[in-house]
Amino acid sequence: MTLFNRPIISTYLLLSTCLTLLATLFFEDGSAQGNLLVTPVRVIFDGQKRSEDLNIANLGKDSARYVISLIEIRMKRDGTFEEINEPDSGQAFASKYLRFFPHSVVLAPNEAQIIKLQVTNTADLKPGEFRSHLYFRAVPDENYPLTTKNENDSTGIQVKLVPIFGISIPVIIRSGETRGSVRLSDITVKADEKQGPFVSMLFNRFGNASVYGDIEVSYISPQGRTTQVALANGVAVYTPNLQRLIRIPLTNKNDINYHVGKLKITYTAKTSKESEQLAFAEVPLK
CATH class of the missing domain: 2.60.40.10 (Immunoglobulins)
Known part of the structure; x- marks a missing residue:
């Protein structure tokens, strides 16, 4: 919202x-x-x-x-x-x-x-x-x-x-024929002194249709353990916009080190009958 x-x-x-x-x-x-x-x-x-x-x-x-x-x-x-x-x-x-x-x-x-x-x-x-x-x-x-x-x-x-x-x-x-797709780019992870860690990313929309879906961000530790660290529902990029900048706060826990491991980001459109993955990215942390 x-x-x-x-x-x-x-x-x-x-x-x-x-x-x-x-x-x-x-x-x-x-x-x-x-x-x-x-x-x-x-x-x-x-x-x-x-x-x-x-x-x-x-x-x-x-x-x-x-x-x-x-x-x-x-x-x-x-x-x-x-x-x-x-x-x-x-x-x-x-x-x-x-x-x-x-x-x-x-x-x-x-x-x-x-x-x-x-x-x-x-x-x-x-x-x-x-x-x-x-x-x-x-x-x-x-x-x-x-x-x-x-x-x-x-x-x-x-x-x-x-x-x-x-x-x-x-x-x-x-x-008529309408289609929208998304590619994620410019993904960065930073820490704010007041609000804690967050991930920012650029949504690049292609086609002649708007896109709408949910963003899930997971942290993957060096040992391969996966933890969900953010969820944003109902994220849209409406026509005629070709780009939208997104910033999402990340879970701030002592056992999660955002300088090692990697983040997995999925953007999924969900309906009452099915789900469609619109975009996916994995980002090494350093």
Whole structure:
């Protein structure tokens, strides 16, 4: 799961005495955040598949309203995200080929709702991959107290932060022949004084499709003993990006010496039916 910050989206001046700023958090690849759970964590339409049922659930103790929309996102080389309005070169949006219902829901505590997602206008699809993100945004309670009286403030101007939580999941349409592959390069192991040892690597993507999978890092001692030292699930490289720089913390144990032996790194795509190894590398340590 990748966290990224969206710029402040709304500013309210209430009776010239209270300034309220709304900040929004996004989570790529879906998960539970702000008492909201969304499954599945991504949707891919390929072949004859034309619809998908999404489940959203309110895990909180209070009723909540969620607004659903389609947004466009750019992935940067370091894996962070930013919202965009125009596609980058080689990028195609899926939003104009998608429809969903409902567009907003109110959920009681522990209540769930099905969101219907469909592909439309398929006759207009050109070969390649199209991507947009379905964004689930929590709407603040209208009864939230926006003003409080501060007797010590002669100006009467106060600032209150109201967090708005959201989850975005990628929705990908693949038309015609699409294929993505990965090669790992620039693998280095270093130690940070505060955060401990970590491995960094460069994902090099090839083809006309995004890739998505789990990274497993194992330490192999000089005696041949293998120990899992890192696991990162749901790592993606989206089109049109050709590279993504990954940094993963490693287990810091006294019986593991990252100056001898070697690291084994595997990048695997998993589905409900099978697993496919997308990339593999072994790196001698020194």
